[in-house]
Amino acid sequence: MRKLISTGSPFEETAGYSRAVVQGDWCFVSGTTGYDYATMTMPETVEAQTRNCLATIAKALGDGGFEMADVVRAHYYITDQAFVDVVFPILGEAFGEIRPAATMIVCQLNKPEMKIEIEVTALRRMA
Secondary structure: OEEEEOOOOHHHHHHOOOOEEEEOOEEEEEEEEOOEOOOOEOOOOHHHHHHHHHHHHHHHHHHOOOOHHHEEEEEEEEOOHHHHHHHHHHHHHHHOOOOOEEEEEEOOOOOOOOOEEEEEEEEOOOO
């Protein structure tokens, strides 16, 4: 059974994607930037953007019946190498005990205000 999860972001409809897709015991969360989707505003700092990314991801996982502890893979995309040491502690707060396989890449993102994008894959843990 396939379940599509949306945040209601206008990007999802325009670009034709889901925030997350649940397929069986797997949940694939799309790359998520730091927008506050309730107000469609983007914070200035990479710290605030990172926290927004993680909150949006946690909500999408929850909507699919998953938890952050189910995350097995994470991809982090940042726009400036200087952000590495800034976001590592925030990521450590979220994933320190979970310890998914992870990759961080420095790159350009779709909009100039975007400083970080996070994508995760989760596998439902067996009781």
